[in-house]
Amino acid sequence: MTDVVLGAGKTNRKTDRPQRRAAGRGAATGLAVGLVAATLAACGGDDGGGGAGGGEAAGEPWILGTTDKVTSLDPAGAYDLGSWTLMYNTYQTLLTIPAGENEPAGDAAESCEYTDPQTYQCTLREGLTFANGNELTSSDVKFSLERNINIADPNGASGLLASLTDENGELASNAIETPSDTEIIFNLSKPDTTFQFVLTTNAAAIVDEDSYPADSLIEPAQAVGSGPFMIEQYEDGQQAVLTASPEYEGIKEPQSEQVFVQYFQQPAQLKQAVENGDVDVAWRSLSPTDINDLRGTDSVEVVEGEGxxxxxxxxxxxxxxxxxxxxxxxxxxxxxxxxxxxxxxxxxxxxxxxxxxxxxxxxxxxxxxxxxxxxxxxxxxxxxxxxxxxxxxxxxxxxxxxxxxxxxxxxxxxxxxxxxxxxxxxxxxxxxxxxxxxxxxxxxxxxxxxxxxxxxxxxxxxxxxxxxxxxxxxxxxxxxxxxxxxxxxxxxxxxxxxxxxxxxxxxxxxxxxxxxxxxxGQNLAVTAPGMSGVEETLDPSFIFRFWTVAKEG
CATH class of the missing domain: 3.10.105.10 (Dipeptide-binding Protein; Domain 3)
Known part of the structure; x- marks a missing residue:
């Protein structure tokens, strides 16, 4: 994903080139990044909440400050971290990567498996609903991925779905089958052990086919998903307001009812805001000098994660x-x-x-x-x-x-x-x-x-x-x-x-x-007192999971 998170601290690695500084940080610590099993069964599990859907978040509203930019709130129109951060929290994908893990678990899907090297089959959870009240079915999944491929926006991530296209980059006629409202069969154009991972990304985010045009991008105000939060308000370059969705069914149970994302033009403004208590979490991007200064500030905590x-x-x-x-x-x-x-x-x-x-x-x-x-x-x-x-x-x-x-x-x-x-x-x-x-x-x-x-x-x-x-x-x-x-x-x-x-x-x-x-580099945030769940989401995936974060009342 195109897109600074800066931090200090290094781990040594064995090398026969002592003149170069050790580069053993990033994903090295405790991360086994291997090929996951071909079958994903019992996709459930808990990613920081109290069960699938329906619960009432107890945490106080909190504010995330960032200098990230948002290109689009349409999954077919962005391939950058600023946009994907909002999308991960407002749209569902069939599969997701829980905090601190590196194997897919089910979100919209109840189960997924490879039935052969070129066929991947998923079954949806029952009762999935978009934030606007429309039912989410296999038809929406098919529409969403086909739409991304057909739009092929230059700022989008349709290239991640290449295993659903032919040698000319065109959508294969039988790429996605939907035998029922809950079944999706992906007929891949080539054996692809990474396709299960692609389904965890916003290239495969599920949109409402009754609300999204098939051949063009939506405006930010039109964004609607089935994820743990819904976008209540968005002003480009200024603020996004997200509210926990009562319609969400999945493993991403929000810990807070409302999250504000405040966008800053300059890192110095973000530093001042977190120092003054105007934001509860500062994530991306503070300068190295700012980070080192904040390490010596009693009123905030610099939280480091694997990057x-x-x-x-x-x-x-x-x-x-x-x-x-x-x-x-x-x-x-x-x-x-x-x-x-x-x-x-x-x-x-x-x-x-x-x-x-x-x-x-x-x-x-x-x-x-x-x-x-x-x-x-x-x-x-x-x-x-x-x-x-x-x-x-x-x-x-x-x-x-x-x-x-x-x-x-x-x-x-x-x-x-x-x-x-x-x-x-x-x-x-x-x-x-x-x-x-x-x-x-x-x-x-x-x-x-x-x-x-x-x-x-x-x-x-x-x-x-x-x-x-x-x-x-x-x-x-x-x-x-x-x-x-x-x-x-x-x-x-x-x-x-x-x-x-x-x-x-x-x-x-x-x-x-x-x-x-x-x-x-590594994954890093600065937090005000009373915040929990931030360290858990600072993993090498760089998914900032709003649903794991809570603020004490």
Missing amino acids: SEIRYWVWQLGTETGEQAAVRRAAAAIIDREAIAENAYAGTVDPLYSLVPPGFPGHIEAFADEYEGASAEEARQILDEAGVDVPVQLTLGYTPSHYGPNAVDEATELGRQLEDSGLFEVETKSAEWTQYQDLYKEGAYDLFQLGWFPDFLDADNYLAPFLVDGGFYANNYSNPAVNELVATEQAASDPVEREEAFQELQRIVAEEVPLIPSWV
Whole structure:
């Protein structure tokens, strides 16, 4: 998922490269990210509440403060953390990832299972209802996923549903069958062990077919789901008001009747608000300096959780500069991740040498292996051998607020490193998030900054969305061998086979450099006194579960 959560504290890892700082944070601690069982039975369970639906929340209303931006409240129109945070709390998916876990459990579904490698079948809970009172049936599930695929909004996540499409990216005619109001059968176009995880994401959020148009996005005021909360009020860039839905049936029982989400333009405003008690929880994004200052404040608590957030730089292969492999490799040889971590983030993040974070099965430090001991001289040799004239003219793009206040510092640091090599002349440009998403796809930048939070906790989610035919960011990269390896690991049930494919994919990325990984961070929030349930939701999934959080009266 595209989208800073910053924190301090590091864990050591074994390495034969002592000159590099340990990068063993993120999902490494206590996280077994493996292939889950092919069958999901008895999908129930408790995710922080008192049972499925119907109960009355006891906690006081509370306020979440954030600098995140919302692109859309329509599941077909957004693929960013700010939007998905609201969606996870207002829409249902067939499956969900409970706090602190990494295997799917049922939400709208009572049970799900693979009946064969290309067939996945789910049965809905009885009595599901949207917040507007309309009944939720299998027809709504079919409509929702087909709608996402057919709309194919450039800012959406329809690409996650690729296993329901044919080789041309079109919806397969028999992709989704609904034998009854409670049964859904997914006929996958290829064996895909990750499809069960896709059904936990907002790409598969269920919308009301009687309220949502089949071929266009809804306005925020029209958003209606069947999740634990319903959106009572939304003002873009200002505030969202969520109220516990009396119609909800599932495992996400709200602990509070009402949640306010307050949007801030600047991290300094968010820091002041949490210090003054104007917000109860500050989550995304405070500067490293702000975090360190707040650690010494008695009136608030800095709560740290395991993280799997990464930051990386993407090459647009559709530009004259980005299409040259030698230019991409030269830049990869120059980048100093240690300096970025220290100078741009005050040491609160760890250098990242692969798309796949440490702790995920199959992780290797591919860029460290490929560019071990690299220098500006070696970068010059790469360019000379390819006949590339220097200095190379390069446009560097970033977005100034979406990824927190230090995005500009990282862009400045990387630009300085490239120019100090004498091999590049860098022009740095920025745009706010909504415009930025269009500009980077249009080729406005040769190299541009993005961030990622996992849609689900598997190495595939750090590879497939980035590498298959240009990825979600449409950077014009395509390699048939990469596509084949992705298909192999998605179809494999043997963990060893999957890990081997993951490792080969990482090696190809380091060699061809369609993008450059930069750093990995953790999940962090700041809370006022009297708040509970925050630490439980700060896990590597980066789902902020409003329903687990309560404020004492």
